[in-house]
Amino acid sequence: MKKLEDKILSDGIILNNEILKVDSFVNHQIDSALLMDISEDIKNHFSNVDKIVTIEISGIAFAVGVGVCYGGLPVVFAKKTISRTLDVLNSYTADVKSFTKGTLNQIRIDKKFLKKGERVLIVDDFLASGNAAIGLIEILKQAGCEIVGVSAIIEKRFQGGRKRIEDLGIKVYCPASIDAFVDGKPKFHED
Amino acid sequence: MKKLEDKILSDGIILNNEILKVDSFVNHQIDSALLMDISEDIKNHFSNVDKIVTIEISGIAFAVGVGVCYGGLPVVFAKKTISRTLDVLNSYTADVKSFTKGTLNQIRIDKKFLKKGERVLIVDDFLASGNAAIGLIEILKQAGCEIVGVSAIIEKRFQGGRKRIEDLGIKVYCPASIDAFVDGKPKFHED
Numbered sequence: 001m002k003k004l005e006d007k008i009l010s011d012g013i014i015l016n017n018e019i020l021k022v023d024s025f026v027n028h029q030i031d032s033a034l035l036m037d038i039s040e041d042i043k044n045h046f047s048n049v050d051k052i053v054t055i056e057i058s059g060i061a062f063a064v065g066v067g068v069c070y071g072g073l074p075v076v077f078a079k080k081t082i083s084r085t086l087d088v089l090n091s092y093t094a095d096v097k098s099f100t101k102g103t104l105n106q107i108r109i110d111k112k113f114l115k116k117g118e119r120v121l122i123v124d125d126f127l128a129s130g131n132a133a134i135g136l137i138e139i140l141k142q143a144g145c146e147i148v149g150v151s152a153i154i155e156k157r158f159q160g161g162r163k164r165i166e167d168l169g170i171k172v173y174c175p176a177s178i179d180a181f182v183d184g185k186p187k188f189h190e191d
Numbered sequence: 192m193k194k195l196e197d198k199i200l201s202d203g204i205i206l207n208n209e210i211l212k213v214d215s216f217v218n219h220q221i222d223s224a225l226l227m228d229i230s231e232d233i234k235n236h237f238s239n240v241d242k243i244v245t246i247e248i249s250g251i252a253f254a255v256g257v258g259v260c261y262g263g264l265p266v267v268f269a270k271k272t273i274s275r276t277l278d279v280l281n282s283y284t285a286d287v288k289s290f291t292k293g294t295l296n297q298i299r300i301d302k303k304f305l306k307k308g309e310r311v312l313i314v315d316d317f318l319a320s321g322n323a324a325i326g327l328i329e330i331l332k333q334a335g336c337e338i339v340g341v342s343a344i345i346e347k348r349f350q351g352g353r354k355r356i357e358d359l360g361i362k363v364y365c366p367a368s369i370d371a372f373v374d375g376k377p378k379f380h381e382d
Binding site: 023024028029030031032033034035036052056057060061064065067068071072073074075076077079081101109110112113 | 223251259
């Protein structure tokens with residue numbers, strides 16, 4: 001999606017040729033106009049979706065945008081922290097290692113929000129090694145959901161996440177897909 | 192806002208006559224159609240807004256909805272955790288105690304996302320004791336922003352947050368405002 005690629009080129013910052021910092025429009029400040037354009041683009045790549053599933057924190061905004069574009073779907077976000085209102089004993093869980101933070105989190109979704117046979121689209125901000133998406137896929141399989149696909153706003157293709165998910169027979173679409181960082185600039189994948 | 196009040200009556204669960212659990216449509220699963228109705232309602236109560244500011248985690252979805260309703264405003268969310276992409280040394284900070292989790296968090300916003308004189312609307316999911324909103328107000332004052340108002344989706348009026356904010360001369364509007372829990376049911380405020 002050219003609009004997002006242009007924004008990454010103009011406002012993204014690459015740290016150590018490894019981390020793409022997009023905090024000015026994705027994960028600290030959010031450009032809500034661009035968010036809706038991205039969400040519409042994602043919607044146009046997947047049909048027959050019943051529910052959007054994401055993982056806190058930065059996936060939430062885009063998952064909501066996509067849910068709105070489908071006309072108001074329920075959006076469920078997996079939790080990393082336990083609160084007084086979460087029913088831990090009745091949750092599906094999976095372990096996820098965070099790429100940017102280096103921490104291991106158990107993520108969980110209350111069983112009552114996933115029903116067998118529901119057609120679920122996974123939305124997140126980044127797809128890198130694929131750990132977060134694989135964790136969500138595990139949870140959705142526990143619940144017997146049908147996984148329509150995985151869509152991250154920005155993909156670092158060279159970190160292998162796409163291949164891990166496609167090897168499970170699940171469709172992946174990412175509005176911005178980066179093949180490599182070359183001389184401090186992202187090189188976008190061409191289909 | 193009647194639609195939200197009705198949803199709280201039908202799907203909200205009150206724990207110990209103290210905590211209102213709305214995880215089926217606000218803070219674990221989100222009803223994205225209702226979210227846009229709520230966001231539109233909030234938009235209709237504040238004008239001349241440049242930016243939406245919220246705090247992770249559950250405020251993000253609604254802040255984005257409000258930003259979209261204003262035609263695509265930037266939405267900034269204060270962070271509770273430090274990541275490899277956050278510039279800690281160039282952040283405004285405040286201390287916030289969480290009502291539902293019982294924990295103390297330092298929240299922070301990168302200085303580059305708040306400009307002197309910007310007209311900011313604070314959006315969050317809950318207004319209870321007001322700690323989160325007061326923390327955000329402190330940060331916005333450090334940055335020299337003008338605070339247009341505070342809007343939480345659901346307010347527990349009896350916990351004093353509204354009064355603390357109004358005493359600072361800041362307008363508060365909440366689509367659902369609860370005066371008390373009576374016999375396990377919320378009693379909504381009537382203007």
